[in-house]
Amino acid sequence: MKFKEFGSTGMRVSQITLGTWGMGDVGWDHYDESTRVDAIRTAVDCGINLIDTAPAYNNGAAERVLGRALAQLGVRDKIFISTKCGHLFVDGKVYRRDGSRETVRRQCEESLRNLQTDHVDLMLIHWPDPNTPFEETMDTLNELKKEGKILHVGVSNFSIEQIEEAGKYGLIEAIQPQYSMVYTQQEELIRWAHSKGMACMTYGSLGGGILTGKIRQVREYDPTDSRNRFYKHFQEPLFSEAMKVVGVMDEISQAHNGVALSQIALNWSFQKEYVSTCIVGAQTKEKVLENCAAADWSLSDKEVARLDEAVRTYQAHTV
Numbered sequence: 001m002k003f004k005e006f007g008s009t010g011m012r013v014s015q016i017t018l019g020t021w022g023m024g025d026v027g028w029d030h031y032d033e034s035t036r037v038d039a040i041r042t043a044v045d046c047g048i049n050l051i052d053t054a055p056a057y058n059n060g061a062a063e064r065v066l067g068r069a070l071a072q073l074g075v076r077d078k079i080f081i082s083t084k085c086g087h088l089f090v091d092g093k094v095y096r097r098d099g100s101r102e103t104v105r106r107q108c109e110e111s112l113r114n115l116q117t118d119h120v121d122l123m124l125i126h127w128p129d130p131n132t133p134f135e136e137t138m139d140t141l142n143e144l145k146k147e148g149k150i151l152h153v154g155v156s157n158f159s160i161e162q163i164e165e166a167g168k169y170g171l172i173e174a175i176q177p178q179y180s181m182v183y184t185q186q187e188e189l190i191r192w193a194h195s196k197g198m199a200c201m202t203y204g205s206l207g208g209g210i211l212t213g214k215i216r217q218v219r220e221y222d223p224t225d226s227r228n229r230f231y232k233h234f235q236e237p238l239f240s241e242a243m244k245v246v247g248v249m250d251e252i253s254q255a256h257n258g259v260a261l262s263q264i265a266l267n268w269s270f271q272k273e274y275v276s277t278c279i280v281g282a283q284t285k286e287k288v289l290e291n292c293a294a295a296d297w298s299l300s301d302k303e304v305a306r307l308d309e310a311v312r313t314y315q316a317h318t319v
C-alpha cells in the first residue's frame, strides 16, 4: 500500500479509502454481511487505514455494518474513520440537508453508537445546507471536537466560496469532492484546497464502477439506483464518451499484462499531487484485492499524459 500525509491532520492515509455507501443497501448490488466483513478484513490486511461512511447511507445502516465488522475483527485501532453529518435519508426515499445544531449533535451521537466507538477521526459536513448558517454548524462541530467526539473537520460537496465562508468559524482540514477520469469538474477546487494545505479524499474514484471496464453497454437500472441519477455517465450522451476513455485504459492495460482497469483509474488519480486518497466502494474481498494491487505499480508520465488527453476530450464533449 502507498500512503500520503492527510493535510494538516497528522494522519498518514492509504492510497485507497474503503467507501461504504453500497453497504447501506441503497441502489447497489446486495451482499450478505459475512461477504462485507470479509471485504473490510481484506482492506485492513492490505493496508487500507481509512474507511468512509455516513449516517445518510441508508439511515445509519452502513455505519452499523462497519461498526459490527470493526468490533468483530478487533481492528478499530488500526483504522481512521470518516463519517458525515448534516444530510438525512428520510423514509428510505429522499435526501434532506440539515446542518442545524440539533441534527449535527444527534447524528454525531448516533454515529458513535453505530460505529461502536468513542470518537470519529474525521467528521465531514456532507452537503452544504442553504437554510442553516455555516456558523451554527461549525460551532457545533467545534464543540464536538472539544468534547473529543470528533478529531478533525472536513466538508464534502462544498464550493471554494462555501469553504471560505465556513472556514471563518473553524478549521477545515479536508475536502471530499467527486473526482475521476469521468468527472473532473472539481479540479480547480481540489487544487485550491491543496494550496491551502487541506487533504483531499475523492469519491466516485471508479466513476461508480464505469472505470472498471466491466460495464460496456448502457443498461436499465432500478429507479432508486445511483447509476440512474447520481452518476450521469451511465446514461447517454455521456456513456459513449466515457467508453472512449475506457478504450484508452484498455490499451494501457495491455501494456501492463492486462492489469485491471480499476488500478489504472486509481493510479491516475493518486498520482496527482493534490489527491490524498481515493475512496472506492467495494463489497467483496476479490474487488478489494484487485483495487489494492494498484499500489504495486505506477503509470509512466507518458501514460498519465495519454489519459489526461482522453479526459480532456471527454470533458470537451460533456461541458
Ligand SMILES: NC(=O)c1ccc[n+]([C@@H]2O[C@H](COP(=O)([O-])OP(=O)(O)OC[C@H]3O[C@@H](n4cnc5c(N)ncnc54)[C@H](OP(=O)(O)O)[C@@H]3O)[C@@H](O)[C@H]2O)c1
Pocket (backbone or CB within 6 Å): 018, 019, 020, 021, 022, 028, 029, 052, 053, 126, 156, 157, 176, 202, 203, 204, 205, 206, 207, 208, 209, 210, 212, 214, 260, 262, 279, 280, 281, 282, 283, 284, 286, 287, 288, 290, 291
Ligand atoms: N460525499 C459524498 O457526497 C459521496 C458521494 C458518493 C460516494 N461517496 C463515498 O465514496 C465511496 C465510493 O463511491 P461510490 O461507491 O459511489 O463509487 P465508486 O467507488 O467509484 O464505485 C463503486 C462501484 O464500483 C464497483 N467496484 C469496485 N471495485 C471494483 C472492481 N475491482 N471491479 C468491478 N467493480 C468494482 C462496486 O461494486 P460493489 O459495490 O458491488 O462491490 C460499486 O458498484 C462511497 O462508498 C462513499 O463512501 C461520497
